[in-house]
Amino acid sequence: MNLAMKEVDYEQPQAEAGGAVCATKHAWARVPQEPGRSERTALKDKIRRLLKEKNAVMVSHYYVHPDLQDLAEETGGLVSDSLEMARFGRDHSAQTLVVSGVRFMGETAKILSPEKRVLMPDLDATCSLDLGCPADEFSAFCDAHPERTVVVYANTSAAVKARSDWLVTSSCALDIVKALKDKGHKILWAPDRHLGHYIQRETGADMLMWNGSCIVHNEFKAIELQDLMQQHPGARVLVHPESPAEVVALADAVGSTSGILKAAHEMDAKVFIVATDNGMMHKLRTLNPGKLFLEAPTSGNSATCKSCAHCPWMAMNSLADVARVLETGANEVQVDPAIIPKARLPIDRMLAFTSALKGGNDAGRLVPHIGAA
Numbered sequence: 001m002n003l004a005m006k007e008v009d010y011e012q013p014q015a016e017a018g019g020a021v022c023a024t025k026h027a028w029a030r031v032p033q034e035p036g037r038s039e040r041t042a043l044k045d046k047i048r049r050l051l052k053e054k055n056a057v058m059v060s061h062y063y064v065h066p067d068l069q070d071l072a073e074e075t076g077g078l079v080s081d082s083l084e085m086a087r088f089g090r091d092h093s094a095q096t097l098v099v100s101g102v103r104f105m106g107e108t109a110k111i112l113s114p115e116k117r118v119l120m121p122d123l124d125a126t127c128s129l130d131l132g133c134p135a136d137e138f139s140a141f142c143d144a145h146p147e148r149t150v151v152v153y154a155n156t157s158a159a160v161k162a163r164s165d166w167l168v169t170s171s172c173a174l175d176i177v178k179a180l181k182d183k184g185h186k187i188l189w190a191p192d193r194h195l196g197h198y199i200q201r202e203t204g205a206d207m208l209m210w211n212g213s214c215i216v217h218n219e220f221k222a223i224e225l226q227d228l229m230q231q232h233p234g235a236r237v238l239v240h241p242e243s244p245a246e247v248v249a250l251a252d253a254v255g256s257t258s259g260i261l262k263a264a265h266e267m268d269a270k271v272f273i274v275a276t277d278n279g280m281m282h283k284l285r286t287l288n289p290g291k292l293f294l295e296a297p298t299s300g301n302s303a304t305c306k307s308c309a310h311c312p313w314m315a316m317n318s319l320a321d322v323a324r325v326l327e328t329g330a331n332e333v334q335v336d337p338a339i340i341p342k343a344r345l346p347i348d349r350m351l352a353f354t355s356a357l358k359g360g361n362d363a364g365r366l367v368p369h370i371g372a373a
Helices: 037-053 066-074 082-091 103-112 135-143 158-162 173-182 193-203 222-231 257-266 280-287 319-328 340-358
Strands: 004-009 026-031 056-061 078-080 096-100 117-119 149-153 166-168 187-190 207-209 236-239 271-275 292-295
Touching: 037 056, 037 066, 037 319, 056 066, 056 082, 066 078, 066 280, 066 319, 078 082, 082 096, 082 103, 082 340, 096 103, 096 319, 103 117, 103 158, 103 340, 135 158, 135 187, 149 173, 158 340, 166 173, 166 340, 173 187, 173 193, 173 340, 187 193, 193 207, 222 271, 236 257, 257 271, 257 280, 271 280, 280 292
Parallel strands: 056 078, 056 096, 096 117, 149 166, 149 187, 187 207, 236 271, 271 292
Antiparallel strands: 004 026
8 A cells, every 4th residue: 555654843842940841743644545436345354354353343543533432432343532442452352462552552551561572453553742841851850850740641651651650541531639738748740841830830730841743733823713713602622631731722622532532522512612623523423413413624824734633643544454453463562571560660659559549448547647657
């Protein structure tokens, strides 16, 4: 299959006082050709057959192609965020996991299921947050601030996770950071500065930032969003907290991918403007057929539209590559066995915390007071 090469430019901000930032400004992605109707049907049939033959299960992120989302659910797999994908793969009886997403998601699945074979449609599919937080530079930043508790977002490499004390997702970050703050922790945060500043504003925690950003969410523009809101005065605005502060300030609901789905279902409005990757639109529209979902603007007078609201690396996942890796066993995710226990520790801490929270228990008891043995 011929693949077009897409160049991706994105600007990382200048480091703030005491903070740190990687100078990564350029990357690339491959753009798969959309298959024709007959090829698409044949590929789906082939994948269904191979999943059964190989004792495999598909897990797909909300941001990948709708075909991959639908096929995952149809064949007993899962469409969700990165951590739920990994947890589902860990708990499923299948011995092979096919992870449609980006590389850190495959690594997280491997960390939680080291005994399983984890395959990805394209191992080069990455993430601007991961690219912008190299493990060696991040480790040096941590070493320079040993008094701080290291909290990293899920959108990071296995090596960065292994250097952290806690892992968080956008759905649990506020609860965990608040619990750490209440126990006297000063936090070193990485990599997304927008999410970090949102958490800091909401919790009042002392946070030292690594100033990375998501190529998708960083492109949403408040001026153009306000214009769209005026065109749809009854619309509710749903925003992912990786977006700039001025966009978050316009939101009726701020939340993770699962939080956005929940808000769209529960709110009484008929029109929604959504500031997150437009891969989410498929699930939003499927679950809410009577509602209209509009993409928040990434274009206009103040915009450069580097991503146009869709991750170029998520777009690298294709039906053809899913079929290929199932058939050949190619693109197996490898994580250095020496770092798996270290990388799993912050994940397990998060899982224990969120499990306690969900069960109505005192999750804060799982967070030690600063200075405690």
